[in-house]
Amino acid sequence: MGRQATITDVARAAGVSTFTVSKALRNQPHVAPATRQRVLEAASKLNYAASKSAAALVSGKTKRVALLIGEQITGWFNGCIQEGIYDVLSTRGYDLLIYRAGSSKERQSFFEHLPAKRNADAIIVVSFTLTDAETQALQALDMPIIAIHSDTTDFSQGSVRIDDRQAEIEAVHYLSTLGHKRFSFLDRYNPLPEYSWGANQRINGYKEAIKRFNLVDCGVLSMDNSGEHPAKKAAAAILSMPKRPTAICAWSDNCALSLISELRQSGILIPEQLSVMGFDSSDVAELGGLSSVSQPARAIGANAAKKALDLINGVSLADAHTLIKTQIIPRDSTGPAPVVP
Known part of the structure; x- marks a missing residue:
């Protein structure tokens, strides 16, 4: 397998600086159309893909949203939440990072090390009642926080839940x-x-x-x-x-x-x-x-993702704390009460 092309390779092939390559690939202004076209052709020929880590150094954005889940990642509710979040993030060029707090050790480790601080632009927290110390730790991240199914929303800028x-x-x-x-x-x-x-x-x-x-x-x-x-x-x-x-x-x-x-x-x-x-x-x-x-767990996840992206982009939330309605679905397991003594 050959060496992956770098931004330096693209700059050399296009005859410009790496700074100009970065601006051209991100469609920023003050790049001549002919120069931009030359950079795009060189990048395509070399099969160059700009890394999100490199882009983050320039933009200050990682293009990632973190998700903190308690219990099983694969449970029905958590799985549907992830699907809904991914539906939204994938169309906006964002990745989803998943952190599990399924045990005492995992929960303690997450809040002690807070990996999301370096890896994401926002965090969505599912079904947690945070301790005071955990609340302070999350708020210290200085990033948008969205809560799903939380009894309290003091630690978040937005939330989605059912009653x-x-x-x-x-x-x-x-x-x-x-x-x-x-x-x-x-x-x-x-x-x-x-x-x-x-x-x-x-x-x-x-x-x-x-x-x-x-x-x-x-x-x-x-x-x-x-x-x-x-x-x-x-x-x-x-x-x-x-x-x-x-x-x-x-x-x-x-x-x-x-x-x-x-x-x-x-x-x-x-x-x-x-x-x-x-x-x-x-x-x-x-x-x-x-x-x-x-x-509607998938819709709940999608709603939370939209809130996170709005806050990342500095958009005020028109409906910061959303209450989703539920519905009784009668099927075969319920019927009239039997006659009992």
Whole structure:
């Protein structure tokens, strides 16, 4: 493989200085049309590609946006967020850098070293409740910060989120209109119990709805992924209740579908004996016939990316803090409440 052409090679071939090459390739003024054409032809012949690192030295911009994600990078929500961000950045010539804080060590390392300071023009933070020290560290970067699904937005110049609490209230209310009176909530597992990832507004909405609509809370269960057979344990807990719920609201589609699989293996008819509502309305929810609360994660990511680019380019945000609406999507996993003693 031959040596990659440099800006010096292009300058030599075009008979100009490297400074003139840089200006011509970036389409800056004060370069004669004939000179610009000569530079472009030389660059094309040599197959020269200007590096973003070199361009950053001149423009002060890296043409990159950093994304800080907690938990799994490959989870449905985080994956859709990345797709939405990439949809926007790729059309504007920006790259996406992804940082994961999926463990205590990763989270601590990120905020101690702050690699985004040298590598990006803005940072998008997903589903974090920052400590005071972390807030100060991010703000010290002196770059635009966009928050996605954050309870507080004090540390950011823009944010995008859904109202998890209201969405769960609407899910419980929908099930109650089908005649359900006894409910349980299947909660997520917190991968970092020593850290706060934000208030669990979905369970808060669930509890508020139970009280508001005069319903019965049969208990909150947790899908504890730290152990073996978490869905089997959750199903066993439901089946052992003296008075079982007739409706269950799950923190996510994956939690709901795992539970449904275990309940069906135990002979429980869904939804004839027990209705289950997921959250996200992901692809697997549609395939599995799961009723769910729909949140447009890809659109949320795109909205956040547009905000980041506007701030990078000095454009004021007309709608700095955007609230995205959710929707109940009824499918096969919910139905009228059974007649129970």
